[in-house]
Amino acid sequence: MEQELKPELQKRMVKGPDGVEFEVEPLRDYYCEALPTVQHGAYFKIVEDFFNWARAQSLWILGFGTGCGAIEMRPLMTPRFDAYRYGIQWRPTPRQANLLVISGYLSVKTLKRAIRAYEQMQSPKYVVGLGSCTINGGMYWDSYNTIKRLDDYMPVDLYIVGCMPRPEALLAGFEDLKKLIRAGKAEGANQYAEKFDWYKSNQKRVIHDWDMPDYNW
Amino acid sequence: MVSALHIITAALAAAFLLGLLKEQQRGLAYGITLLTLALMSWISAGWLWTFASTGTAAVEIFTAGTEPPFAINLRIGLAEAALTLLINLVGLLSALALKDTLLALGRRAMAVWLVAVMALSGIVLTRDLFNLFVFFELTVIASAGLVLLSEHAKNDGQALAAGFKYLIVSQFISAFLLIGIIFAYHATGTLNIDDMAAAAPLLGGGAAQAFALAFFLIFIAVVAELKPFPANGWALDIYESAHPAFSALFSAATGAAALFAVDKLLLIGGDAWLPMATGIGIVTFVAANLLALPQTNDRRLLGYSSIAQTGLILAVLGQRDILGEHTLYIAGGLLLSHAIAKAGLYWLSGLIAERGLEAWAALRGQPLLIFAFVSFISMLSGLPPFPGFYAKWELIHLLAGEGRIVLLGLILFGALLEAGYLFRWFGYIMKREAPTEVVDNVAHKFGAVFATLAALAAAWALSLVWGELAGLQFDRFNMLLALPLLFALAFLLLDWLPVWVKNSLAIAGLLAWFYLTYTEYDPLRMIFAVIFLIGGSLTLLASYHEHGRRIGFYPSAMLMFAGLAMLIRATDSFDFFVAWELLTVGSYFLILRGKHSEPHALSYILFSLGGAFLILAGFALATQGAPYFDLAALADLVQPLAPWVFLLLAIGFMTKTAAIGLHIWLPGAHAEAETDVSPMVSGILLKAGLYGLIVLLLTMGRQDFYGVELINAMLWIGALTALIGNLLAIFQEDAKRLLAYSSIGQMGYAMFGLALMNHLGWLMALMFVINHYVYKSMLFLSVGGVAKRTGTRQMYRMGGLITLMPLSFIATLIGIIAVSGVPPLSGFGGRWIFYNAILTAEARLPMILIFLAGPIAFLYLFRLIYTIFLGQLKDEFRRVKEAPFWIVLPQMIYVAILLVVAVVPGLVLRHVDAYLNHFFPNGGLIWEGTTITSQFGYWNPVAIMIIVGVIFMTLFAWLLFVNRRAQKVKQFNIVFSAERPFRPETTHFAWNFFAPYRKALGFLTLPLVTLFWSTMTDLLHTAGDLARRFYTGNGQTYAFHLLAFVVIVYLFGMGVRP
Amino acid sequence: MISLAQMAMAAGFVLILIGFYGALTQRNLLRMIVAFSLANTGVHIVLVAVGHMRGRTAPILDAAVPVADALTRVIDPVPQALVLTAIVIGLGVTALMLAYALKLHARKHTLDIAKMTELKW
Amino acid sequence: MSFDWMKIPYALLTVFIVFNYGLLLGAFIQKIGARAGRRYGIPVWQNYVDLIKNYGQRTSITHGVMFYLGPVFRLTGGIGLLLFVPTIYGSYMFSNLSFAGDLILALYFVFFGTLGMALGAGESGHPHAAIGITRGLSQVSVAELPFALAVFAVALQYQTLSVTDIVAAQQGGVLNWTLFTNPLAVAAAMLAFLGSMMRPPFDVVIAPQEIPIGPPTEYHSAYLALMQTNRAIFPVAKMVIYMNLFFGGATSWPEFAVKVFLLYLFSAFVGVCFPRFRVEQSIRWFLIWAVPLGVQAILWV
């Protein structure tokens, strides 16, 4: 059930200033079509371990809030919890973030944005699912409009359970994530590249108005 | 030698002979008419040749075998011969142009034509007062009849009405004339002009009083024939409704004859009547030009112009007391210029089907006719090399020498008005939509075309003659024969060649001229010579990209370059001014070539001419009567005069550098010019103004004007210009306009530097001269190339062109780094010298302004490069190619120059620095190895270049290494708050780029100056428009005007006379 | 004492002024032409009057005025000659004006000068 | 003129010291800011970790050549600025490469990085980057004005443009500092300093959510790391100029450390106390409060 593209993405004939007409195909001309590849770490393990340590100590969370969990993220910045002291901070742009927190149920519409944001992050990058909704749909398990299992759509490194989990739980979860990273077990980005077709087909199954390239660089 | 009398007898005989022919033998009649006119012309030409070549005295022709004063006598001298030749030739050529009409109307019309021409010659020749009256009446009657020639084609009764109005007025005139003549006769007992002139001063008491009154009547009657303001509505109606070929005669010949009659009368009246002539003349000149402004009918406009010119010449005749023996040269120059130009224009008007000024766009596609038009309006505006220029030059000098400043000012003001409407008209021709009804078949209008071309030839011949005369008078070389000018004019003849040939010739010419003259320049002039000549040829490289013939480009461009070349070689005021005018005119034509440049070219030429007039006035004031002076002598001027001269010259030069307040012409002119013209007018031409300022400041230096140090005023102006120019630049959407405003700012810096009047200030100004040439030429070229490829100059419509036009991008990048003065490129040298320079200056407040101006430059420069080359590429430009090779090539050369100058600024600056030591011995720079040291600081361009280069390359290499696997992405691969951009147009942030700045400082960019000037022009225009309603078209009202004129002149003139 | 010449001259001037006034106020072309004729006549009278000398006769040398006496007997002949020319020229102009008026009337069906103002400003 | 090659390792040493000092200083100041908000704040080594992490990122993208060059320009500007000014007065070792030019060079070289960064960000094609740049340029063009005036006043005061000479003139006691000999100039310059530090109230340029951090919005990985490096060096280099011009310079590294720290602290204090200005507000603020001070300074020298 291929949906027709939005007008701005459709192929069109454009006349150049010299009067010659040519075709513009936005999805091809505006977007990079390359697909992600598996990225290997540094050649020396010690270097990679060092980097992994640094990655763990410097978690930059993308400021992207979905569902009810977004409200639980805020207290982490406050004096009471002060996540900064653990090397955790928020970045406004996915380019600079390396941790995507899906903070609750994810409607299909938001999923598309989440995928885009995730793909625009640079690897290595990590995904943390917050609350039961990201695990199995939670109370929205039969909703027509939310996804049930985040893992089908992007490689989740860690789930933090609860509905919703408290900030303390989040801090604990991040500490666990750090351990995973230091251990070199948080290779979600490579997993995503390896099983790209599978992820894509899952994504496209729920997202009917797919109006972006397969991989958003 | 055939007696001049036969001019009259031949015409009469032929006129009577025509009556013997059958009505049907029209061809024969026409042939006789032409032959007779040719014979008349030949007679006058013979006399003219005799007088001109042998210099013999005037010849008297007696009639009735009796000596004057008892019988009528005629006289032919140099002036008479010239005037009769003019009249007869105009008659002949007009008859040619009238061929259809004359053939249709038959022998009677031809007879009237012959009589009209004869009567005009009679007015010139006769020395008898009453005979003068008879010839005047003949002229009047013949003219009234000839007005109807147009009735033949149009048949709408307008000409009839005009003729009737003329007759009404002429009735009044002839009544005054007759009464005047008879009472003058009664008082002096003679009718002979010379006899009366001899007798009049001897009269005493009541007789003198009575004679004065009688003479007043004669004088006012003859002056009324000159169509003085306001008693001239009838004449305008005639000009509008008559056949253009007749109008040519009416304007050129009748005007000339009547003026000569006034001249004769003034011989009788003596000096006491001169002020009255001047007053009437100058009022007419200014008023008619003012009234001409709102005209839309071409022939009426020309009519106003004719009236104005006649007024000017009348005013000149009125200045005979101070002009002395120069009167003939001046008045003759003006008169012949006016006559030939006006006749030519009227003949041209015969080729145009409709009467609106815009309809003249039909001339487009007829280069020769356009050249004729240009020559004519240049002649009327008194531009070199035409006789009017010499005349104006001498006139203004003599007036200034005598301190008649008000008159001088009025003449220049009127001339500016006139130039205004003439050049506006030219703009219409070049730029307006050509009417569907194009010029009639040129072959069909052979007569008019031939006449026009004859006038064109006469115009140039006259300029040669006047140049020669000027040569004799001031002992100098004929300006028209100056090599650069001839070279430029030669391109008129070569215009049929393809572009690449002409371009090669032009470049070769510039280089050759540089080679010929380079030994003459001191280092200061050398800089300008290199920029004007070498730089000019570099810029010309870009012109290779044009194909076809590019008619008109090369004559204009080379005219400008000729002016520039002559400017730097000029050592006296005359040469300097000539060069100045030439480069102004040449650049005007260049600018006008742009697609939408009509209004901007107009404001350019108006500001430039205004400035030129100020310069002229300044020179004239400075010489105190001498025809010209060595520019170096400016230094010898002393207090009461010097500041005025300084002020006039400085303002004049600052119109060219577009100082604030006088800058509004620049953005449009530079932005709308063609791709390769913009760098010429911006990179090269602007320097002419700076050169002028340099010459001025070198000689005159500091001047105190009522307690104001003028240099300080200039400092303020420079700073304000820099600030406002830069500020305005950041708000431009049009790339070339942005660059143009940036030029204003840069010129502000240079002016500021000059006004500092110290060693480093000048060095900085010269550095700016060089740098501005290089980077502004480069930027204009690259932006022009982009505009050429994309078809727009609106920056917000471009974007992301970096990958498509990488070379243009590089040029722009280097350019903006250089402009902004960021190390390590050459712009920094300028800034460094600048800061050192202002440390020594006393005036600190203007510095603050210029400080503010500095960082603002970054704003517009970034905007320029970002909105064009970076950001989002638009759909329609996805296939745009790099700018043409020939546009890119000079840019790359400029890039190379910039880099070289950045590393070794000493290449040029050292010599200038050393040269400046002559003028400012203190505060020079010390050149030691690669380090340049000033009184305050030091600077090592080579070291900077190396350090920055090494750091830069190291980091670049490191980043490349780290990012060796970076994925190249496309334009929409940007983070967009987890969304995707809609379209490139909506994603490219470019329009109203500096919105917050506008909120904070936008009030500084209110178009106050534009508002001021447009209010001024609107006021003038409205004044003209309201005042012209005074010509109601009712013949009776015109009679009122005439009587009122007589009464008012009587009250004013006779009231104050002793 | 006011001489004949002065009286004639005064009359001539008055005629001129009447003519002028008429030309300025009458809107009918024909009336204007008449006014001008009046003024012309006035001019001619003034012309002749200027040449008048008390007690002298016309400048014709015949039995009444022998050549020898001419100097003391005749009046100034020049104004007489001039007035002839003036008359003829005036006549020519008048004829011309009449013809114009005729044609204008034919074209515009009016003789009102205020209605012939297509050309203006 | 022979070149003393030892200058190169000395210069590298300066860069190294300043780099580390800058990283630590940045963290420290952030900590102080956090404490003002009653937080604990980041660890002092956090900046090192972030830097290493960014260099260690595995992927990166590029928008084009200028995108590459942006950070390079930026860091070249920072290092160059540092090196063109003598860091420690009287020390041959740390006079750096100041032989290449004087104060003017330093002042203009500030813009080298700014301009290059703006170009790089521009190439990314991100509208928010462009918006950030317009804000930054608008603000800096006015914020630099009082500084330029103050510098000029100082140059006039000491009749030299050489930084070394200016520092030399301030030796011999605290009262010889420009701070006391020309307080107006210092006041103007310090207000300008606030504007150039990208801290509140003048940080709308990088408004984190509205235009996600403005110009660097597309930068990541090693690009960002390069910029972070610059972030450590550049403010210090700038403060070195301030220190040299107005506060007597530094004759030793400890003195240097203290003075720079205090200067930084000044802007941090103001930053934590005041909310954000819009760009036009800050332009007006500078014109109304800072510029007149600078004008006075120049007029009364």
Next chain:
Amino acid sequence: MIKRAIALLLTLAVGALFASLLVGYVPDSELNHTARYYAERTAEDIGAANIVTAIIVTYRGLDTLGEVTVLFISAAIVGLVLAQGRVLNNAPNNAPRQTRAPVSELLSTGSRVLTPLILLLGVYVFVNGHLTPGGGFQGGAIVASGMLLLLLADPLKQFSHRLIAVLESLSGLLFVGIGVLGVLLAGGFLDNRLLPIGTLGELFSAGVIPVIYSLIGLKVGAEFSSMLASLSETNHTENSEET
């Protein structure tokens, strides 16, 4: 009203100017030097009894030539003006012109009798111009008045334009020719001594003056006639055009 007031004001101002001329006028008691020359020398040099004629034809002959030319071009222009809009070569003019009532017998006969007499008087006047008050212009006017009489009597009367034109041109041409002959053969343009001066007071005296004056007479007569003819003809055609 305002217009009249202004007109009055202007007229009065001009009147004031004239008044000052009038007040300043002092009649001559003696001939001025120009007039004296004419009075003394005319008889001897020119041989014309009528000094005014001598002045007109000889001393100021150029004026007179101009005068004649004025009439000539006036006539030409009148012809041109009135001919416009009219069909050229006025040949087919028979049908519509017969609409008027025929001329009365009395008028036509009377005019036919008077006209030759008037013509004769005219010729007399211009032939004797150098002797008596009178001359070419006066004579010419009388001749033309004869024509006017004919026209008044029979408004539909047709003159031969051709004849008038030839007469006019020929006399003008001869006038100029004589003038030029004066340059060649005598003292200057229009010098009357081309022919012997003869005895003062006789018909054949004063050189070419009688010849010129006769030519002038013919020419003036022809010109006036042509003007009259043009004016009268136009009226018909224009009227018929209008209806």
